[in-house]
Amino acid sequence: MILDLSEQDLKSGVLGLVVALVEIIEEALRLQALRRMEAGSLSLAEIERLGQALSELEGAIERLKAETGSTESVKAVRDSLDKAVADAVGSLLDPYRWDRAQLEVGYGNS
Amino acid sequence: MATPSVSTTLHYNDVPQADALAADYVYCVVEDSRSASLGPVGIEGREVYVVAHRGLGALVHASPPLAYQATDREIAGAWVLAHHQVVDSAWRRWGTVLPLTFNTIVLPGATGADQSVTAWLDREHEHLQGKLQALAGKAEYGVQVSCDSSHLVEQALAANPDIGKLQEQANSPSRGLAYMYRQQLETVLKRAVEGQALRESAQLYGKLRACADDTRLEKTKAAGDGQTMLLNLSCLVSPERLAGLEMAVQGLRGMAGLSVRMVGPFPPYSFC
Numbered sequence: 001m002i003l004d005l006s007e008q009d010l011k012s013g014v015l016g017l018v019v020a021l022v023e024i025i026e027e028a029l030r031l032q033a034l035r036r037m038e039a040g041s042l043s044l045a046e047i048e049r050l051g052q053a054l055s056e057l058e059g060a061i062e063r064l065k066a067e068t069g070s071t072e073s074v075k076a077v078r079d080s081l082d083k084a085v086a087d088a089v090g091s092l093l094d095p096y097r098w099d100r101a102q103l104e105v106g107y108g109n110s
Numbered sequence: 111m112a113t114p115s116v117s118t119t120l121h122y123n124d125v126p127q128a129d130a131l132a133a134d135y136v137y138c139v140v141e142d143s144r145s146a147s148l149g150p151v152g153i154e155g156r157e158v159y160v161v162a163h164r165g166l167g168a169l170v171h172a173s174p175p176l177a178y179q180a181t182d183r184e185i186a187g188a189w190v191l192a193h194h195q196v197v198d199s200a201w202r203r204w205g206t207v208l209p210l211t212f213n214t215i216v217l218p219g220a221t222g223a224d225q226s227v228t229a230w231l232d233r234e235h236e237h238l239q240g241k242l243q244a245l246a247g248k249a250e251y252g253v254q255v256s257c258d259s260s261h262l263v264e265q266a267l268a269a270n271p272d273i274g275k276l277q278e279q280a281n282s283p284s285r286g287l288a289y290m291y292r293q294q295l296e297t298v299l300k301r302a303v304e305g306q307a308l309r310e311s312a313q314l315y316g317k318l319r320a321c322a323d324d325t326r327l328e329k330t331k332a333a334g335d336g337q338t339m340l341l342n343l344s345c346l347v348s349p350e351r352l353a354g355l356e357m358a359v360q361g362l363r364g365m366a367g368l369s370v371r372m373v374g375p376f377p378p379y380s381f382c
Binding site: 030 | 284285286287289290294297
C-alpha cells in the first residue's frame with residue numbers, strides 16, 4: 001500500500017487526534033465530578049470550583065477547534081472511535097451480528 | 111517433504127473451469143417431490159432447479175465451491191436481491207418456504223453436489239419438515255414504531271417531578287454551580303427519557319406480540335428527524351391473525367406522537 005499524504009493532511013489528522021483525546025479526558029473528568037456530586041461527597045464550594053474549571057476547559061477546547069479549523073477532523077476521530085467501541089461491544093454481546101454484517105456487504109460463509 | 115502450496119485468497123473469478131460449477135448454492139427448501147427447473151432466475155442469471163428427496167425440495171443453482179464475495183456494495187446488493195427474488199417467487203408458488211441465508215453453499219461429496227444436498231435433505235428430513243409445518247401458510251411482517259422525541263421528553267418530565275428542581279438549580283447565578291447542575295440535568299433527563307422509551311417499547315411489544323404467532327425483536331435503528339424508534343419487530347402471522355395485527359397497528363397510528371411503519375408480507379426469513 002502506498003501512503004499518499006500531504007503535510008497538511010498529516011497536521012490536521014494529528015491535531016484532530018490530540019484534540020479528540022483532550023475532549024475525551026474532559027468528558028471523563030466531568031463524569032467523575034457528576035458521580036461525586038450525586039454521591040453527595042462534594043461541598044457547594046467544591047462544586048462551584050469544579051464547574052468553573054470544567055466549563056473553562058470546555059470553552060478552551062471549543063476555541064481551539066474553531067481557531068485551528070479542526071472541528072471536522074475531531075468529529076471524524078470520535079465517530080470512528082465510537083463505531084469501533086460499539087462494534088466490539090455489539091459483537092461480544094450479539095455474535096449473530098457478525099452474520100448480518102457479512103450478509104450486508106455480501107460475503108461470508110454460512 | 112514440501113507440501114504443495116495452496117493459494118489462500120481465491121477469488122470468485124479465479125476458479126478453474128473444470129470444477130467451476132461443482133457445488134450447489136441453496137436458496138430455500140420447499141415441500142415437493144418432483145425435481146424441476148425454474149429457469150435462469152438465480153444470482154447472475156444462473157439456472158435454478160429443484161433437488162427433490164422424500165417430499166422435500168431444495169432450490170439450488172450449480173455454483174463454484176466458493177462464497178460470493180464482493181467489495182462493491184452495488185454488486186453485493188444485486189446478489190442479495192436475486193437471492194430474495196428466488197425465495198420470494200418460491201414462496202408464492204409453494205406457499206411455504208424455509209429460506210436459507212445468502213451464501214449457503216453445499217460442497218460436492220464423492221458423487222456430486224446434488225447428492226450432497228439429497229443426503230442433507232435425508233439427514234435433516236424430520237427437522238426440516240417440522241419447520242416447514244410450523245411456518246405453513248404464515249408470512250413475515252415488519253413493524254417499526256417511532257415517536258416524536260419531544261413527546262418522550264414531555265412524558266419523562268411528567269413522570270419525574272424531581273427534574274424540575276434541577277432545572278431551577280441549573281439557572282443558578284453562580285457560574286460553576288450553573289454549569290455542573292446543567293450537566294447533571296442533561297444526564298438525569300437523558301436517563302429519564304431512556305427509561306420512558308423503554309417503558310413505552312415494552313407496552314407496544316406486549317400489544318403487538320399478542321397479535322402474532324411469533325415475534326423477533328430486532329435492533330432499533332437511529333430514526334433521525336426528531337424521532338426515536340421504540341420498536342423494530344418482525345412478526346410471523348398466519349392469515350387468520352393478519353386482520354388483528356393490522357387493527358392493532360391502526361390503533362397505534364391513532365395515538366399521539368406515534369408513527370408506525372408496517373412492511374410485508376415477506377417469506378419468514380426471521381423465523382427459520
